[in-house]
Amino acid sequence: METKRFQIDPKHMDMEQIRQAAQILREGGLVAFPTETVYGLGGDAEDPDASRAIYAAKGRPSDNPLIVHICDYHQLEEIASELPETAKKLSDAFWPGPMTLIVKKNQRIPLETTGGLETVAVRFPSHPVATALIRESGCMIAAPSANTSGRPSPTNADHVWTDLNGKIQGLIDGGEVEIGLESTIVDLTEEVPMILRPGYINKEMLEKVVGEVRVDPAVLGTENVHIKPKAPGMRYKHYAPKGNLKIVTGQEETVVKEIEKMATEDEAAGKKVGIIATAETEDRYSHGTVLCIGDRRNEDEIAHNLFAVLREMDELGMENIYSEDFSTPRIGQAIMNRLLKAAAHQVIEV
Ligand code: AMP
Ligand code: MG
Numbered sequence: 180m181e182t183k184r185f186q187i188d189p190k191h192m193d194m195e196q197i198r199q200a201a202q203i204l205r206e207g208g209l210v211a212f213p214t215e216t217v218y219g220l221g222g223d224a225e226d227p228d229a230s231r232a233i234y235a236a237k238g239r240p241s242d243n244p245l246i247v248h249i250c251d252y253h254q255l256e257e258i259a260s261e262l263p264e265t266a267k268k269l270s271d272a273f274w275p276g277p278m279t280l281i282v283k284k285n286q287r288i289p290l291e292t293t294g295g296l297e298t299v300a301v302r303f304p305s306h307p308v309a310t311a312l313i314r315e316s317g318c319m320i321a322a323p324s325a326n327t328s329g330r331p332s333p334t335n336a337d338h339v340w341t342d343l344n345g346k347i348q349g350l351i352d353g354g355e356v357e358i359g360l361e362s363t364i365v366d367l368t369e370e371v372p373m374i375l376r377p378g379y380i381n382k383e384m385l386e387k388v389v390g391e392v393r394v395d396p397a398v399l400g401t402e403n404v405h406i407k408p409k410a411p412g413m414r415y416k417h418y419a420p421k422g423n424l425k426i427v428t429g430q431e432e433t434v435v436k437e438i439e440k441m442a443t444e445d446e447a448a449g450k451k452v453g454i455i456a457t458a459e460t461e462d463r464y465s466h467g468t469v470l471c472i473g474d475r476r477n478e479d480e481i482a483h484n485l486f487a488v489l490r491e492m493d494e495l496g497m498e499n500i501y502s503e504d505f506s507t508p509r510i511g512q513a514i515m516n517r518l519l520k521a522a523a524h525q526v527i528e529v
Contacts, residue, residue, distance in 0.1 A: 182344050184336075185351045189213070189307045194315075197308070200349050201315035204229075208348035209236060211325040211339045212312050214304040215357045216277045216378070217332040217486070218339050219248065219322030220347065221312070227291035230321055236346040239328040243411045244294035245321040246279050246362070247301050250313040255301050258319070260285040263367050265389045272388045275305035277358055277379045281366040292321045294411060298368055308353040323412075324361060325350075331418045331486040331521065334359045338490060359483035360513050364410055365392075374398065375410035377513040379482070398516055418521040420489045422453060422497040426522050428504040429529040435463050437529045438501045442467035445499045453497030455488055457481075460503065468495055478507035482514055489521055 183203075185196045200210045207229050209222045220237060222229030224247045234241045249255060252270055256262060259282040266280055284299035293299050304310060313320050324332040327342040336352035343350070363378030365385065373393045374382060385392045397408035408414055427434045442452045443466045452467035458474040470488050473480035492500050502522070505514045519526070 180345055180348065182340075182347055183349045184340070185349065187308055187351050187353050189353050192307060192311055194311070196351075197311045197315050200351055201312055201317075203348045204312070204316040204318055204320065207232075209233060210312070210349035210351065211333075211336075211343060211347060212309055212322075212351040213336070213353035213356055214248075214306045214309045214322075216304070216360060216362050217334055217356055217358075218325040218336065219246075219309070219320075220325035220339075220343065221248070221320040221322040223316075224248075224288055224292050224319040224321035227289045230289065230291040233321060233323065236343055237323065237326070237328045239323065241291075242294045243323075244296055244300060245292050245323050247288060247292065247299055248309065248313055248320040248322050249301060249303050250275075250310045252303065254319055255280070255282070255303075258284060258287045258299060258301070265367050265372055268388050269365065269367075269372075269385065270303065273380055273384075274303040275310065276303070277305075277360075277362045278302065279362040279364045281364065281368055281375070283368055288319075296411075298366075300364065302362055306353070306356075308351060312351070329417060329419060331420065331489040332361060334483070334486050338487070341490075357483070358479075359486060360510070360517065363513070366395075366409060373409070375408065376413060377510075377516050379510055379513065381509060381512065398512075413520075418486065418489065418517050419523065420492045420497070420500060420521065422451075422492055422500045423525075424489075424492075424500040424502060424522040425525040425527055426502050426504055426518060427527045427529060428506075431460065431503075433529045434503055435460050437527065438503070439464055439466060441499075441501060451496055451498045453492045453495060453500040455492075455500065455502035457503060467501070468497065472505070475505075475507070478505075478510050478514070481505050481507065482510055485514060485517060
């Protein structure tokens with residue numbers, strides 16, 4: 180199949196191109212598009228065949244539900260069987276934006292879209308191309324991240340092209356995304372809202388709006404790998420580069436020394452070694468191929484670059500990859516959640 184590539188500047192949108200892409204969705208086809216978090220792979224959320232096609236294009240297990248993208252709060256009311264008060268409060272505070280709400284579903288969204296669950300994940304994105312596409316298509320758009328299952332999520336159109344060219348009908352290139360991490364997922368189906376996947380909207384921000392918020396224990400990290408996460412997608416090995424990625428944590432000085440030592444040994448053994456470093460440390464490594472993820476004082480920059488750096492390690496053919504730890508104050512939990520999964524929880528404490 181030929182993948183039609185649309186070029187759309189989010190600041191000066193060419194509505195004719197949006198209409199063409201919307202037409203593909205209405206006819207049951209798939210279109211990848213930019214959102215403020217990562218690129219999504221969209222299909223009509225009410226069409227079971229479109230959802231099946233999304234799973235097939237991504238190679239995604241069909242029990243891993245899709246997020247339904249809307250462009251109006253009332254669409255949430257149309258597809259939920261009941262809505263707690265917290266849904267209104269959170270959507271007033273954070274929609275349009277990088278937060279997904281899990282609510283109980285009615286008949287409107289088919290089980291194919293929700294991976295067989297009686298709940299549905301819903302998000303109102305803020306990216307102008309995403310909202311224009313939803314509006315013009317007249318569909319609610321089911322869209323997981325537009326990557327091959329297991330690979331790092333795409334933060335620009337070339338990432339999507341690498342994974343899905345020839346497997347989908349359309350791709351809208353709207354440039355680099357802004358945030359670079361997937362949405363915060365908040366489950367509202369139980370008494371206390373629970374974060375199933377951390378993101379740019381963190382626990383403190385949610386708590387200011389609705390009071391107590393819990394975090395799914397499976398999100399938190401290394402010692403919890405045996406706990407079953409409530410978001411099916413968080414079960415799978417994910418975001419992973421092809422090389423063997425390990426995270427090194429501890430005092431900056433000691434971390435740099437340890438990575439340098441392992442890189443030296445690995446190179447002596449003939450391995451291609453990649454190092455994920457920061458602006459503060461990149462010049463201190465004399466072995467391996469060093470990629471800078473950003474300035475430690477700028478967590479947004481680190482989040483923005485994470486998936487692109489993991490993909491670049493693949494392009495460079497790195498076999499062993501060492502990363503510093505990025506437990507930054509505000510969105511460090513979201514960043515480390517992705518990095519830990521990408522590393523299959525291989526952490527070296529020094
Ligand atoms: P992606 O769009 O690729 O980030 O994947 C969507 C994420 O949302 C996956 O981790 C899913 O498991 C999660 N998700 C979607 N629907 C539900 C649901 N009804 N309950 C729990 N998690 C969900
Ligand atoms: Mg994904």
